[in-house]
Amino acid sequence: MSRRQRALTRYYIAAGVGGLAVGVHTTQFAIRDPRIGLFEPVLKLAAEEMDRADRRAWKPLIRIGGICVGRQAVRERVSSKIFALQRWLLSLGRR
DSSP states (O other): OHHHHHHHHHHHHHTTOSEEEESOSGGGGGGGOTTTOOHHHHHHHHHHHHHHHHHHOSSOOEEEEEEOSTHHHHHHHHHHHHTTOOEEEEOOSOO
């Protein structure tokens, strides 16, 4: 997973995006399942690649994370802060 996810993240950065949104698409809801355990690893990987890009860029990337509602939102918001995400998109749907 990590090799492909890193390649995808680097592709978007090389394409000149102004920022990245991580864990916001409905197809990514499964990563929030504690049995799967991918939410924090995906955030960490994206943060590492954005940090790497920011060291070479004249303007830092905007960092956006997806969060769900309720107690889960609090946990995800804390995780997002740990990995220096700056904005959040709230999903009102079910995971």
